[in-house]
Amino acid sequence: MRVITVCSLEQSYGSLKAVDGVSFEIPRGQTLGLLGPNGAGKSTTIHALIGLLKPDRGEVRVMGGDPWHAETRRSIGIAPQSLSLYEELTGYENLSFFARTFGLSGGRLRDRVGWSLKFAGLEDRARHRVDTYSGGMKRRLNIAVALVHQPSVLLLDEPTVGVDPQSRNHIFESIAELKNEGLTILYTTHYMEEAARLCDRIAIMDRGKLLALDSVAALIRQHGCASQIVAEIESTPSDVQLPGQLIEGRIQFACDRPLEEVARLSALGVQFQSLQIKGPDLESVFLMLTGRSLRD
Amino acid sequence: MHVVHLALKDLKLLFRNRMAAFFILGFPVMMGLFFGMMMSGMSSGKRGKMEIAVIDQDNSRISARFIEALRKNENINVIADELEHAKESVRKAQRTGLLVIPNGFGETAGFMWELQPEIELGMDPSRSAEGAMLQGFIMQATGELIGERFNHPQDFLPHISKAKEALMTSNTDNLLMKQVGGAFFDSLSHMIESADKWQRQAGTNPDNQPTSMHFANVKSLDISRHIDPSSAEAQTKKIRTRWDISFPQAMLWGVLGSIAGFSASIARERTSGTLVRLQSSPLSRMHIMLGKALACFLAVILVISVMLVIGLFLGMRPTSFTKLAAASGCTAICFVGIMLTISVLGKTEQGVEGVGWSINMVMAMLGGCMIPVMFMPAVFQKLSVFSPIRWSILSIEGAIWRDFSWSELALPFTIMLVVGIVGFGIGTSILVRRTTV
Ligand SMILES: Nc1ncnc2c1ncn2[C@@H]1O[C@H](COP(=O)(O)OP(=O)(O)O)[C@@H](O)[C@H]1O
Numbered sequence A: 001m002r003v004i005t006v007c008s009l010e011q012s013y014g015s016l017k018a019v020d021g022v023s024f025e026i027p028r029g030q031t032l033g034l035l036g037p038n039g040a041g042k043s044t045t046i047h048a049l050i051g052l053l054k055p056d057r058g059e060v061r062v063m064g065g066d067p068w069h070a071e072t073r074r075s076i077g078i079a080p081q082s083l084s085l086y087e088e089l090t091g092y093e094n095l096s097f098f099a100r101t102f103g104l105s106g107g108r109l110r111d112r113v114g115w116s117l118k119f120a121g122l123e124d125r126a127r128h129r130v131d132t133y134s135g136g137m138k139r140r141l142n143i144a145v146a147l148v149h150q151p152s153v154l155l156l157d158e159p160t161v162g163v164d165p166q167s168r169n170h171i172f173e174s175i176a177e178l179k180n181e182g183l184t185i186l187y188t189t190h191y192m193e194e195a196a197r198l199c200d201r202i203a204i205m206d207r208g209k210l211l212a213l214d215s216v217a218a219l220i221r222q223h224g225c226a227s228q229i230v231a232e233i234e235s236t237p238s239d240v241q242l243p244g245q246l247i248e249g250r251i252q253f254a255c256d257r258p259l260e261e262v263a264r265l266s267a268l269g270v271q272f273q274s275l276q277i278k279g280p281d282l283e284s285v286f287l288m289l290t291g292r293s294l295r296d
Numbered sequence B: 001m002h003v004v005h006l007a008l009k010d011l012k013l014l015f016r017n018r019m020a021a022f023f024i025l026g027f028p029v030m031m032g033l034f035f036g037m038m039m040s041g042m043s044s045g046k047r048g049k050m051e052i053a054v055i056d057q058d059n060s061r062i063s064a065r066f067i068e069a070l071r072k073n074e075n076i077n078v079i080a081d082e083l084e085h086a087k088e089s090v091r092k093a094q095r096t097g098l099l100v101i102p103n104g105f106g107e108t109a110g111f112m113w114e115l116q117p118e119i120e121l122g123m124d125p126s127r128s129a130e131g132a133m134l135q136g137f138i139m140q141a142t143g144e145l146i147g148e149r150f151n152h153p154q155d156f157l158p159h160i161s162k163a164k165e166a167l168m169t170s171n172t173d174n175l176l177m178k179q180v181g182g183a184f185f186d187s188l189s190h191m192i193e194s195a196d197k198w199q200r201q202a203g204t205n206p207d208n209q210p211t212s213m214h215f216a217n218v219k220s221l222d223i224s225r226h227i228d229p230s231s232a233e234a235q236t237k238k239i240r241t242r243w244d245i246s247f248p249q250a251m252l253w254g255v256l257g258s259i260a261g262f263s264a265s266i267a268r269e270r271t272s273g274t275l276v277r278l279q280s281s282p283l284s285r286m287h288i289m290l291g292k293a294l295a296c297f298l299a300v301i302l303v304i305s306v307m308l309v310i311g312l313f314l315g316m317r318p319t320s321f322t323k324l325a326a327a328s329g330c331t332a333i334c335f336v337g338i339m340l341t342i343s344v345l346g347k348t349e350q351g352v353e354g355v356g357w358s359i360n361m362v363m364a365m366l367g368g369c370m371i372p373v374m375f376m377p378a379v380f381q382k383l384s385v386f387s388p389i390r391w392s393i394l395s396i397e398g399a400i401w402r403d404f405s406w407s408e409l410a411l412p413f414t415i416m417l418v419v420g421i422v423g424f425g426i427g428t429s430i431l432v433r434r435t436t437v
């Protein structure tokens, strides 16, 4: 069953076409990564999925329903890109308020709020105001609020922006756990390592368009170019021509068979101080597809 | 999810924001106390005695007893006077009013079954509120006369024999009634005579007689001192405490603080991203707006109630709590509408706050939050009709000290309700239609 269906979605802000004919589907229990630089149209796509925007063209379906209708939204949990919390309320108050907006009350409300606090690792800070939390704690709470009503679809819009490494790890682990429990997740990010680590499939998006959609391995197979060799050279025989330019004793170049190339250079008498071989990754896939780096 | 939960969340947020809480409660209380203390020079906190000129045209034992009863009343200063001089002094506002005890007053006053002598009462028209109070005092004094009559039962005798004569000479054919009636009056006379004798023997103190009957016939005497009822002098005469003017003003400052806080709160939900969450929940946009409206309504009612409690503590006494409740409700509806309209005039918190306070200040100045409308120059008094605050203050004052009737309250109530409904319509229709977040 397709939990999320986006079909030829077009969404404009005035004359700016933020999303331009995007289509994808997410089957139940899968995690899809929406990878693209800032301004690609990821958040706009998510806003269409929660019924915040009405599509100009095309359609979106969540659990078979139109998110414009209130009932459809019951099954969606969203952690917006910008922290969406009441800073003057405590963590507990935020969770129980948003749980109520989904109709929870009584014992179930208490159970779910307790679960969410545990999920966010905020049990001992539950009664403190959010404006006393660290950036990482707020991020964790932002995700916990998305889960408090036990949705079947989770939309995470750049959940790790501005987070310290420790919190980022916590967030990764908890999302991986949710994934294992069978939650369907849409995960947008402009960090390719995150996408590669968590997602079953990855959609690469740029300037409103979906450029490719597949598993990481397939994407690299199709669009990834050569491996990269980065080496510090100690000495080179004078008659040997290096395959790249030597800058301050360092050389970087691409090649299809890196190990053979290293063996060849070594046989010619090139002495390496350090050697690094990078296989093709999403970064290079993105570079191939757009001609730009992800982190422009 | 109940709209109530949305509203409670907003109230919690509002009162956790110290600045907003200050503008809603702290600042208004300060303004109320400050202006109230300034007001003490204008209208004395403790009302002086009513200076009443009394013209006794009867000069009987009963009229003297009546005047004595009036003198005992702490609220009245009785000054014996001549009619013309008394009228003149009331016209010149030297006396609060005058009272004419007509010739023949002593003959029937205090006999409840007789046509009561007409006491003429003339009041300074600007103090007609006290006139009503004086009428009450006259009733009291007459009540004492009734007691006085019972202290001197023999006074009844001529009346009884007159009544018996009237019955006997009446042209009724009913002989039985005449006989029974005659016998009744005879025995009544007899009883009174013996009671009187018994009372003298026992030496009962006539002053201890309890009085409970109140009956008098008061006729208004027109004192043609013309005072424009819209003048500040005429209006302030009804003021009873120095807080009467400053507290309605203070209530409105609190109302303005509430609407400033709430109109910015919609923008704050937008900038803080919580609006995205609310809109992605199953709540409809109308639902979200109703939550805001209810929260603002409750905040306004709360502010007015807190001011009222402080006012009551200081001695302010509303003439009608029902009317005050109605005025507060209309005020809340009116300003909720204004709040919703202001909230769509900007997209950021700062933007809305800026626009909101400018609108608030204009409404406040024109509407009498700083200088009461009645003390304003004529031009500004005319302009003030465009400020909803004027109508709100007027209705609240109407319930606290102006002693407005429901029909006098109808105009300000209608204006406020219309402003509220129109504002609600404008605000919600724009907010609900806004598609971008
Ligand atoms: N509310 C808005 N009004 C106008 N333009 C917007 C708005 N939101 C986003 N945009 C524009 O739409 C494009 C896509 O934005 P967005 O979906 O937020 O990208 P991403 O989430 O991938 O960074 C950007 O060029 C952005 O400037």
Ligand SMILES: [Mg+2]
Binding pocket: A039, A042, A043, A044, A081, A157, A158
């Ligand atoms: Mg984004």
